[in-house]
Amino acid sequence: MRIVLNGEAREVTEGTTVGALLRDTVRDRSRIAVERNREIVPRAAYDEVVVAEGDEVEVVTLVGGG
């Protein structure tokens, strides 16, 4: 199943949750926020929300800026 994660295409298995997407690459969930198809996924729901074919997921954090 194909999704787009931070602008890149990814193959994921059916039933993959947002939490699973984060598991390998995000150490501290409190420092990130997630959007799925332009809607915010609340932190409490990461391990429940299952991604679907064609989903666009954005994982963002704070960086330096003016």
Add this chain to the structure above:
Amino acid sequence: MEPLRVRDLVLQSRLIVGSGKYPDPDTMVRAWEASGTRCITVALRRVDLHHERDDKNLLDLIDRGRYTILPNTAGCYTVEDALRTARLARELGLGEAVKLEVIADEETLLPHVAATLEATRTLAAEDFSVFAYTNDDPVAARALEEAGAAAVMPLGAPIGSGLGILNPTNIRLIVARAKVPIIVDAGVGTASDVSVAMELGCDAVLLNTGIARAKDPVRMARAMRLACEAGRLAWLSGRIPRREHASPTSPVEGRFTS
């Protein structure tokens, strides 16, 4: 000195400082300290998912007990992107305040006022405390205030240009007509620019490049701090008017000279 108040936010310094473009994290943290700021702007960007990051996240560097974090919507060219960014920032637990920027084009980085107005309306209705970045047009400033902005932030000059306050007449007009705090944001190049803004009656100044890209950012940050205090004191002191002609400071009577 009286603190800066924007709705529920109370800040003991009238300088707001950015977190971008510093030569290194240590210089950045020391510059913040030297500036006396209590509020730091940050941006939101994608996490680099390919690298397990061992270098510090920006949040590791900001002492939340000392500094309020003000997220910005920098890099947004549409209303929708600005709304998404503001909502994501709130989701990160940064509170209701957001510096709203909707930029018109990459070359000038000038604000798109119509889009900023629309985004302000929407975000204000969602209970954000919107610090609206705009140009130096008094009509735009008033419109943003009426649209629900908590503070209006007219630029002094384009972002990163260091040109200072290009239109002091307009800034003065904006200040005179505003019921919300006016914070000059963008274009500050050196300390006197900050003083000028404060002498025009602005409530605060926001800057980034002027400190971060100075040859000695920590020293410049200290200069900015002093300039901000000087400008504010001058404003509160009621300056003398500008006159066309000279007026002597020593008495005219009692002269023994011819």
